[in-house]
Amino acid sequence: MADLSLDVLVAALAGPSRRGRQEAAHEVALAAEEDPSALVPFAEQLMDGLQRPEAQTRWELLNALSLVAGVDADLVEGAMDDAEAALFDEGSSMVRLAGFRFIAREGKSAPERSAEAWALLDEAVQCYHGDPEFREMLAALLEFAQGNISDDVKRAVHDRVAFDAEKSSMPFIKSYSEQIVEACEA
Known part of the structure; x- marks a missing residue:
């Protein structure tokens, strides 16, 4: 084909x-x-x-x-x-x-879209935390955090991953979470 x-x-x-x-x-x-x-x-x-x-x-x-x-x-x-x-x-x-x-x-394309998207992404992050596809989800969440999202959404994303950025025992979760926190603080 x-x-x-x-x-x-x-x-x-x-x-x-x-x-x-x-x-x-x-x-x-x-x-x-x-x-x-x-x-x-x-x-x-x-x-x-x-x-x-x-x-x-x-x-x-x-x-x-x-x-x-x-x-x-x-x-x-x-x-x-x-x-x-x-x-x-x-x-x-x-x-x-x-x-x-x-x-x-x-x-991530516009602040007005970010809140609707975050509500769904947040639920998924909680549901699939640690599942096999979670690494790739975190990569997409990092891209989202680096995008054109509202300040309220940046704070919410930051708050969701802050614990893992500090305390996760899984290196990939800790690393991605640290990058996401940095993107939200930029």
């Missing part, structure tokens, strides 16, 4: 084949890594793809939409409800992580 145009790949996201949708979503995510702006014309179809039942299609598209949010957060704001549902998906840690990344990327 790597040689197919974005038009063909995006059309395959709505196709009848589970495997075809997964493969198309994977190629779309790779294309987003190369040039997220190339996916801007397809934002609606990518968001529609979040309604597919298979986890891989959803996580690949959420990862692609996270990158598109870095180009035009307004364009993909409509994916927030699906990202919230993904954040609490009980069947797939990859879907949860992709939802977290999207919400962090969307939320």
